[in-house]
Amino acid sequence: QIQLVQSGPENKKPGASVTVSCKTSGYSFLNHGINWVRQAPGQGLEWLGWTIPNSRSTDYAQNFQGRLSVTTDTSTKTAYMELTSLTSDDTAVYYCARDEGVCGGDCSAGPTAFDYWGQGTLVTVSS
Amino acid sequence: SYELTQPPSVSVAPGQTAKITCGGKNIGGKVVHWYQQKPGQAPLLVVYDDSDRPSGIPERFSGSNSGKAAALTITRVEAGDEADYFCQVWDRSSDQYVFGTGTKVTVL
Numbered sequence A: 001q002i003q004l005v006q007s008g009p010e011n012k013k014p015g016a017s018v019t020v021s022c023k024t025s026g027y028s029f030l031n032h033g034i035n036w037v038r039q040a041p042g043q044g045l046e047w048l049g050w051t052i053p054n055s056r057s058t059d060y061a062q063n064f065q066g067r068l069s070v071t072t073d074t075s076t077k078t079a080y081m082e083l084t085s086l087t088s089d090d091t092a093v094y095y096c097a098r099d100e101g102v103c104g105g106d107c108s109a110g111p112t113a114f115d116y117w118g119q120g121t122l123v124t125v126s127s
Numbered sequence B: 001s002y003e004l005t006q007p008p009s010v011s012v013a014p015g016q017t018a019k020i021t022c023g024g025k026n027i028g029g030k031v032v033h034w035y036q037q038k039p040g041q042a043p044l045l046v047v048y049d050d051s052d053r054p055s056g057i058p059e060r061f062s063g064s065n066s067g068k069a070a071a072l073t074i075t076r077v078e079a080g081d082e083a084d085y086f087c088q089v090w091d092r093s094s095d096q097y098v099f100g101t102g103t104k105v106t107v108l
Helices: none
Strands: A003-006 A010-012 A018-025 A034-039 A046-052 A057-060 A068-073 A078-083 A092-099 A114-117 A121-125 B009-012 B018-022 B033-037 B044-047 B061-065 B070-074 B083-091 B096-099 B103-107
Touching: A003 A092, A003 A114, A010 A018, A018 A034, A018 A092, A018 A121, A034 A068, A046 A068, A046 A078, A046 A092, A046 B096, A057 A068, A078 A092, A114 B044, B009 B018, B018 B083, B018 B103, B044 B061, B070 B083
Parallel strands: A010 A121, B009 B103
Antiparallel strands: A003 A018, A018 A078, A034 A046, A034 A092, A046 A057, A068 A078, A092 A114, A092 A121, B018 B070, B033 B044, B033 B083, B061 B070, B083 B096, B083 B103
């Protein structure tokens, strides 16, 4: 079965960086985009960025450009999200989520739905 | 930036129908997806591409997108449908996904 399993909770100081991993299984890793979404406590969902393993193309939400990096390791079928210059506003649960659509070649983010999600990783930023 | 507006809450009695709207500029020209999220859980896709249902999602969940607003309708509501629901679109003008503000469905 398709699974996305994320790394454990993180506690960080303001100004630090955090890396969250998302290990996938049960499907063709190369041909589905991976998205990153976060949810602050009691708040809604916010899309952060996207990457497609077969070309390593990326797309980032405007608010996170320059501070966010999403990458993949095709040998381990794992996606990574790194967020730098953390502030307390970055305290949230971070999710990885798979694109429902299949990418056969030169693809970009959108407009496909997210059909499988990781369990979420709580990142707490506090001094 | 593009915004999607949902009612904060919808209350419905068991067995009745719940309708959740999702409004945004020219939403009829966009493809809308819907997610269900229960407390402490990751979101679950319940409707994609305006009106398609993923495998395993009951027929009680249906979607529409008429142009002025998109909607998720849940018929024969059950206690287990109590959750937050979010709509989602891809905004081409900003090249990013946008989620709705979310609607809490309460089963009375």
